[in-house]
Amino acid sequence: MNIINQFRSLSYKQQRDLLNQLQSVLSSSRPILEHRHVNNCPYCQSNKLYKHANYAGGGTRFKCVECGKTFNEFTGTSLHRVHKKELWDGFIRLMLESKTIREICVELKISKQTALDWRHKVLSAFNDLYTKQFKGxxxxxxxxxxxxxxxxxxxxxxxxxxxxxxxxxxxxxxxxxxxxxxxxxxxxxxxxxxxxxxxxxxxxxxxxxxxxxxxxxxxxxxxxxxxxxxxxxxxxxxxxxxxxxxxxxxxxxxxxxxxxxxxxxxxSTKYLHNYLNWFMMIEILKDKNNSEDIMWDYLMKSSSANYNFRKIENNYKILCS
Structure with missing residues (x-):
């Protein structure tokens, strides 16, 4: 109660700054790796893997026996070579709220291009998730x-x-x-x-x-x-x-x-497919209490998200041809 009373004594601006700092700390503490389970090589899909090394972020590098390539938990996913991973918890929350690029940039203090790239890296992970057969x-x-x-x-x-x-x-x-x-x-x-x-x-x-x-x-x-x-x-x-x-x-x-x-x-028609993915994800999660965790699980399932993201321009050219 003493902490709450002290918080109430702050000005509105001080309260908002403190909440933003707390949100940043919460985001950086999210164990993203708990949502990722590596069973196959993202390059050749072989399941013959062994642990190769550890890296500073607390994760593990693996090596594939079949193709000889090394990779970590993020290779091929939406977070492949992404910096500022600590901001992604807030980013996912804003996406579930259907926030615009401008609103995301203001809240997370990132550039417009970064926010746009992150959005479509996320949405590219959902290309192959909707495979459940229709019934009746x-x-x-x-x-x-x-x-x-x-x-x-x-x-x-x-x-x-x-x-x-x-x-x-x-x-x-x-x-x-x-x-x-x-x-x-x-x-x-x-x-x-x-x-x-x-x-x-x-x-x-x-x-x-x-x-x-x-x-x-x-x-x-x-x-x-x-x-x-x-x-x-x-x-x-x-x-x-x-x-x-x-x-x-x-x-x-x-x-x-x-x-x-x-x-x-x-x-944009170029990204329409990704927005359809986004809407389907919202429809799936709208009655769920733990929507953020479920979205993280979906997000980290895909080892082809980065590949799908890089194909967007080529797929758009094919659509327009």
């Missing part, structure tokens, strides 16, 4: 985002009054079953095609026991017919006796678009 009824629909080069100077201004679907829009498939498993995938510029769906969707998440509900899209019907998966069409003007609807997907799409518009006032 699965709703799916395509939605579209305006092609955007936010953050790039000297870009061509696009016609905001343009109607219909064109290459100035990016197609995204939104899929969800009724057990809260979801999937969001960037497909291509312009209208979806069956060949693009085959390349972009994770087909292992679907199985023959699924029943697919969608609107009256010929492309979606043909795609699932070729996969030999039962498909039923929902037409808004008709009334069905039963639960044939796409309300879950429509609600998910609305929340996604509202989240992007409210928090970021639209996002």
């Amino acid at each position: 009824v699965v709703e799916t629909d395509d939605t579209y985002f305006r092609f955007n080069e936010k953050g790039k100077r000297g870009v061509v201004k696009y016609d905001r009054k343009l109607r219909g679907i064109s290459n100035q829009q990016v197609s995204v498939m939104v899929t969800a079953d009724r057990y809260k498993s979801i999937d969001l995938k960037v497909i291509k510029l312009g209208r979806i095609t069956t060949s693009a769906l085959e390349k972009k969707l994770n087909l292992d998440r679907f199985n023959k026991s699924n029943i697919i509900y969608s609107d009256n899209s010929r492309i979606i019907k043909n795609f699932f017919r070729d996969l030999d998966i039962q498909h039923e069409t929902f037409i808004a003007k008709e009334k069905y006796n039963g639960n044939v609807h796409v309300q879950n997907v429509n609600n998910l799409t609305r929340r996604l678009k509202d989240w992007i518009k409210f928090n970021f006032n639209n996002v």
